[in-house]
Amino acid sequence: MVNRLRFRRASRRGGLTHRHGALLSTYGETQMTHAPAEIAIEYEIAERSPRRWLSTPRARGMLLLAPAILVAVLFSIIPLIYLFQVSLTRESSFFFNAEYTADNYLNVFGRYRSAIIETVYLAGVASILDLVLGYPFAYILIRKIRYREFVRTMMTFPLFGPLYLAFGLFYVFLPTGPLGGVFVLLGVDIAKYLFSQAAVLFSMAVFTFPFMVMNIGAALANVDPLLEEAARTLGAKPWQIFTRVLFPLSWGGIVAGFLMCFGWNLGVFVQPQLLGSPKEQSVISLQMFLKGLVQFNYGLAAALGVLLMVMAFAVTWVSLRFSRGALGA
Amino acid sequence: MTAMNARVSSLVAEAVEGRLSRRDVIRRGIALGMSASAIASALTRVPAAARAAQNEPVKVSILNKEMTHDEIVAEIQKEGEVNVGNWTYTANDTLIAKFKQYVKDTYGVDVGLNYEASQAPSTYITNLYTALQSGSAPSYDVMAIEENYWAEAMSQPEPVAEEFLPSGLVPNAERVLDMFNHAPTAVGFQASATPGIVYDKERASFITDWTDLADERLKQRLTMPLPGDITAGGMLLGLAEALKLDYKKPEEMTQAIDFAIQKIHPNVLQYTTDSATMQQLLRAGVVDAVGFWDSLGRMEFLNGQTNTAFLFAKSGQYLVNGYMWIPKGTQHPVLAQIFADWRLSDEAQFPPESWGLEHGPWAELNEGVLGESYVDLVPDWFKDDYFNFYPTIEQLTTNFKTVDWDYYAEHVGEWMDYYAKGIGQ
Numbered sequence: 109m110v111n112r113l114r115f116r117r118a119s120r121r122g123g124l125t126h127r128h129g130a131l132l133s134t135y136g137e138t139q140m141t142h143a144p145a146e147i148a149i150e151y152e153i154a155e156r157s158p159r160r161w162l163s164t165p166r167a168r169g170m171l172l173l174a175p176a177i178l179v180a181v182l183f184s185i186i187p188l189i190y191l192f193q194v195s196l197t198r199e200s201s202f203f204f205n206a207e208y209t210a211d212n213y214l215n216v217f218g219r220y221r222s223a224i225i226e227t228v229y230l231a232g233v234a235s236i237l238d239l240v241l242g243y244p245f246a247y248i249l250i251r252k253i254r255y256r257e258f259v260r261t262m263m264t265f266p267l268f269g270p271l272y273l274a275f276g277l278f279y280v281f282l283p284t285g286p287l288g289g290v291f292v293l294l295g296v297d298i299a300k301y302l303f304s305q306a307a308v309l310f311s312m313a314v315f316t317f318p319f320m321v322m323n324i325g326a327a328l329a330n331v332d333p334l335l336e337e338a339a340r341t342l343g344a345k346p347w348q349i350f351t352r353v354l355f356p357l358s359w360g361g362i363v364a365g366f367l368m369c370f371g372w373n374l375g376v377f378v379q380p381q382l383l384g385s386p387k388e389q390s391v392i393s394l395q396m397f398l399k400g401l402v403q404f405n406y407g408l409a410a411a412l413g414v415l416l417m418v419m420a421f422a423v424t425w426v427s428l429r430f431s432r433g434a435l436g437a
Numbered sequence: 438m439t440a441m442n443a444r445v446s447s448l449v450a451e452a453v454e455g456r457l458s459r460r461d462v463i464r465r466g467i468a469l470g471m472s473a474s475a476i477a478s479a480l481t482r483v484p485a486a487a488r489a490a491q492n493e494p495v496k497v498s499i500l501n502k503e504m505t506h507d508e509i510v511a512e513i514q515k516e517g518e519v520n521v522g523n524w525t526y527t528a529n530d531t532l533i534a535k536f537k538q539y540v541k542d543t544y545g546v547d548v549g550l551n552y553e554a555s556q557a558p559s560t561y562i563t564n565l566y567t568a569l570q571s572g573s574a575p576s577y578d579v580m581a582i583e584e585n586y587w588a589e590a591m592s593q594p595e596p597v598a599e600e601f602l603p604s605g606l607v608p609n610a611e612r613v614l615d616m617f618n619h620a621p622t623a624v625g626f627q628a629s630a631t632p633g634i635v636y637d638k639e640r641a642s643f644i645t646d647w648t649d650l651a652d653e654r655l656k657q658r659l660t661m662p663l664p665g666d667i668t669a670g671g672m673l674l675g676l677a678e679a680l681k682l683d684y685k686k687p688e689e690m691t692q693a694i695d696f697a698i699q700k701i702h703p704n705v706l707q708y709t710t711d712s713a714t715m716q717q718l719l720r721a722g723v724v725d726a727v728g729f730w731d732s733l734g735r736m737e738f739l740n741g742q743t744n745t746a747f748l749f750a751k752s753g754q755y756l757v758n759g760y761m762w763i764p765k766g767t768q769h770p771v772l773a774q775i776f777a778d779w780r781l782s783d784e785a786q787f788p789p790e791s792w793g794l795e796h797g798p799w800a801e802l803n804e805g806v807l808g809e810s811y812v813d814l815v816p817d818w819f820k821d822d823y824f825n826f827y828p829t830i831e832q833l834t835t836n837f838k839t840v841d842w843d844y845y846a847e848h849v850g851e852w853m854d855y856y857a858k859g860i861g862q
Contacts, residue, residue: 199850200566200593202570203566203567203569203570203593204566204570204593204594204595205594219854219858223862278714278717279717282717282718282721282723283721283722283723284720284721284722285721288721299657299706299723300657302706302707302723303706303707381663381709381711382709382711382714385707385861386708386857386860386861386862387861387862389663389708389862390857390861390862395862398664398665398666398853398857400563401557401559401560401563402557402559402665402666403559403665403666403849403850403853404559404562404563404589405850406563
């Protein structure tokens, strides 16, 4: 009994050799090739000798992970702790004589509740737009299209610049711009739509469209075309093939794509600023900028930032949890 | 340029090149038949470098010592570079090249100038606070940004700016009107910057004051600044003035903001502080008026948009000029002061033709006359129109208003929050 306990402790601490570890994970402790007492002694020796410990797979794994952990702690965890600390201080007092308060969070969930709703709404609708337009596009890209790499490149490049994308749309729709003239000829007052929710949603959806297509495309690429063929042979109509074959089999990609688009869109900044009405301009990241970097209310800006971080974390977690490995998990 | 001022400029040049002492300048002025005031003007315009070149020690407040020319050169060599956080983007490359050339010509040293520009200079303040909090050196040696940011910095419980004025290295500060001088910590380098209305004179000829922005003819044909920064702040102050309300009385300021929300907001197509967006909208005829800064009006005019003008509101304008100050703990105090002095010099205030600037950018860079000694530097090509776009010294001291920045810094957060909420943000 004592040996069993020591063995368990040993296995938890990672002092076991690869052979033992593999056996344990595959068959459980009843399938061991060595007696527990032997293993425990081996572990104790390994534990006492750093060189031997360093030669274990777990140690090698930890050493390989160390730079990533260090980078994450230095540039992600510590700044987040710092951000949280700032969020508990009044206005710019953090930099001089910090006055601690919870008012910023009361403000976030009071005065800025509508901003949270607007941000989630815009991110959600833009992601739905991406899904509706992205699914057929991904299907065509995977199954039908020639010059696939060229199309992929054309589709992906908006990812590199929401700013020029928003400016481009603004220019295109000006009455003196390339499309604006067409609208003028058609008698449409395009200026009315230039700064509107529709313009913001459109530019957000264009920006995150590639995320959706890439994720759904990856999922569809794993669906054997013979399954569609078989369904068709058995008399299934196109919509039945979609709902009963393609959709269930590409679900992971849909979830991953949707949540990735949603996550990116939560932090939207440029599009509402350039193309939005005041309502869209209330999104969290723009308010963070205005409160923090324009009005020096760093405490409130940090509280908004913490909220955004929590939302982004939740989205990422849900995305990894429910995407069935589409994100490479 | 008048004949007398040409002679003053010529005497200054002679003094710098010939390294004339003060007494020599006076003698030379008398010999040229110049008046006492002209000679005095010339004396103030002889840069510190010229005086230092004669190895007359100059007082350097930050270092709390008198420095000879040789000591200054040694210090410049040690410092090597200067970092400036600047408000505007105009002619940055030219300014960098000309300043470096100036230091080379005057002190014989090659230096670096990192001249950063931002239309959201509040980020410089954030950098400064972060540096001070962490005990490290500030990123910038000179802050050349709007006056309200200086006031905001000065309102902090601990000093964030060096006391450097008066300084033997910044003699040009003496030429600046008292109203632009915040010695010992700051000096204005702009004289006419003011948030206001830039409009198309034909399409919106009816605009004469802030309250006209509520006119129905402007429905969806107006942009206003995003609630938040000093552009919007200046608008609200101006609007309060036009409504004969006192911005220092909370209930009256609330009335002014209510006017903006209820009467002006329905006319607003977009809230933006991006000048490129405004230019495009005005030129495309999508809007008739934009709320921004005076510089946009004259830049557009000189770029051929002759119907575009800046409105000097009937009820008056609030000045929000750029000020230079030196953050606490600067690593390059001597070069910072030399930069500040050069920025106030004749050539940096009224760039000559040799700088090769187009007239539009020239008019964006130049922000009016900082004092009497600058008046006659107005170039010939702009002489007829200059005071249609810039205030005279008399107007500056009468029509233009100054803001109580301490009060502003204390209340702007509430105003903006109320305003933003009112327009649906």
